[in-house]
Amino acid sequence: MPGPIGVFDSGYGGLTVFREIEARLPQYDYIYFGDNARAPYGPRSFDTIYKYTLECVRHLFDMGCRLVILACNTASAKALRTIQQHDLPGYGPGYRVLGVIRPTTEMIGRITRSRQVGVLATVGTVQSESYVLEIHKFFPEVQVFQQACPMWVPLIENNEHSGPGADYFVEKYICELLEQSERIDTIILGCTHYPLLLEKIRRYVPQPIRLLAQGEVVAERLADYLERHPEMEILCRKEAQRTFFTTETPEVFDANARLFYGKDIRSRHFELK
Secondary structure (H helix, E strand, O other): OOEOEEEEEOOOOHHHHHHHHHHHOOOOOEEEEEOHHHOOOOOOOHHHHHHHHHHHHHHHHHOOOOEEEEOOHHHHHHOHHHHHHHHHHHOOOOOEEEOOHHHHHHHHHHHOOOOEEEEEEOHHHHHHOHHHHHHHHHOOOOEEEEEEOOOHHHHHHOOOOOOOHHHHHHHHHHHHHHOOOOOOOEEEEOOOOHHHHHHHHHHHOOOOOEEEEHHHHHHHHHHHHHHHOHHHHOOEOOOOOEEEEEOOOHHHHHHHHHHHHOOOOOOEEOOOO
């Protein structure tokens, strides 16, 4: 029986990805599941992130989702592969879990001319080296330079990213990345929060360096995936319904979600056992 497409994030940033998926593929039903009560995932161990992510994926499967997108860099980096290899076979061929890192890295070879790429991401994503490993898997000749941006997410989540005080930290991390190589011609924004800083980031990234935000890329690659996999596409219901669940208090989630999603929502609370 067809069901909605599930979109999961440990926090709010996944809403920037969902926003682009919804705009690109509005005909499908979606369930967004935010494990906000246990966020952030980044400082937690691999085992804990895997456990939490799998738990939420299973809940989405129980809600009827056959296809789940991990709209979270931490979950994609530290849990996706284990879920795909260890857990999905038990569900059978009609279930899939996809992440945000691989679709982004698959685009790099078509974009970079200098074969030198930068990644701006959280400390956890940088330490996991997921972007380095995935890019080298597809394009071993491409050099990858990473820069952690520990202040960006707190600025966004405290709604201070639009003010002039944020400019210092935006310029600081971009300069530290570009100091690693003068030949970087493409920069990946490796965190789903970062599109909210895009205007400021563009201000400090010299032309003609290209910025690659995940939402648009993931939406494009998801459309391509569904076209190439009609056996999965037929399992995705098309009634244009949207449902939002959060492990946080819905009033808190709804108030914060507008910043990332761009419009008002009404979520439901999901109690984790």
